[in-house]
Amino acid sequence: DTGVSQNPRHKITKRGQNVTFRCDPISEHNRLYWYRQTLGQGPEFLTYFQNEAQLEKSRLLSDRFSAERPKGSFSTLEIQRTEQGDSAMYLCASSGVASGAREQFFGPGTRLTVL
Amino acid sequence: AQRVTQPEKLLSVFKGAPVELKCNYSYSGSPELFWYVQYSRQRLQLLLRHISRESIKGFTADLNKGETSFHLKKPFAQEEDSAMYYCALSNTNAGKSTFGDGTTLTVKP
Numbered sequence: 001d002t003g004v005s006q007n008p009r010h011k012i013t014k015r016g017q018n019v020t021f022r023c024d025p026i027s028e029h030n031r032l033y034w035y036r037q038t039l040g041q042g043p044e045f046l047t048y049f050q051n052e053a054q055l056e057k058s059r060l061l062s063d064r065f066s067a068e069r070p071k072g073s074f075s076t077l078e079i080q081r082t083e084q085g086d087s088a089m090y091l092c093a094s095s096g097v098a099s100g101a102r103e104q105f106f107g108p109g110t111r112l113t114v115l
Numbered sequence: 116a117q118r119v120t121q122p123e124k125l126l127s128v129f130k131g132a133p134v135e136l137k138c139n140y141s142y143s144g145s146p147e148l149f150w151y152v153q154y155s156r157q158r159l160q161l162l163l164r165h166i167s168r169e170s171i172k173g174f175t176a177d178l179n180k181g182e183t184s185f186h187l188k189k190p191f192a193q194e195e196d197s198a199m200y201y202c203a204l205s206n207t208n209a210g211k212s213t214f215g216d217g218t219t220l221t222v223k224p
Contacts, residue, residue: 033212041216042121042201042203042216043214044214045212055210058211091159093159102149104161104212106158106160108158
């Protein structure tokens with residue numbers, strides 16, 4: 001499967017714990033995006049990378065959230081001191097900028113439940 | 116600020132009837148508009164983009180800059196079109212993308 005993959009698919013944690021999610025983009029894509037989606041809403045932009053550089057962060061991304069893409073390949077999203085309000089689906093997407101392609105390819109998401 | 120509005124949460128039509136899913140946007144620059152679709156138990160995937168001016172699965176969408184709209188249309192809906200549809204706007208440098216809250220389309224037999 002050459003699509004975007006995300007791990008884990010589901011995560012249940014207790015309030016106050018730290019969690020980390022991984023996203024593996026399509027190999028030739030240099031842009032990687034993170035979104036959060038809650039029930040009844042569309043994906044909300046969190047941040048995006050071009051290669052290893054984090055170019056934009058949403059104000060939604062509090063200081064408890066950090067994302068990295070150390071070698072311009074896979075990315076991790078860490079949430080520290082989780083809160084119940086962090087419960088959501090976390091989506092990753094990637095795109096290639098070659099020939100102006102801006103279509104984003106989405107992963108299956110990681111569903112986080114904070115108890 | 117970027118904003119995408121999909122005024123209908125739910126839309127139900129009968130098979131063979133025309134369907135239009137509405138999308139309005141606000142953006143100060145030249146936006147790129149997309150429609151994404153999510154079928155049951157599948158991941159979000161691109162349906163079409165305004166820059167391509169293409170028809171996918173019988174769907175078309177025209178960017179109307181005067182009305183700041185990008186409505187999705189299909190003349191004859193099919194049952195397999197039942198899904199969640201999201202309108203999305205990408206800013207000029209293909210960075211931040213803003214999605215609407217989606218419209219659930221149900222096509223009844």
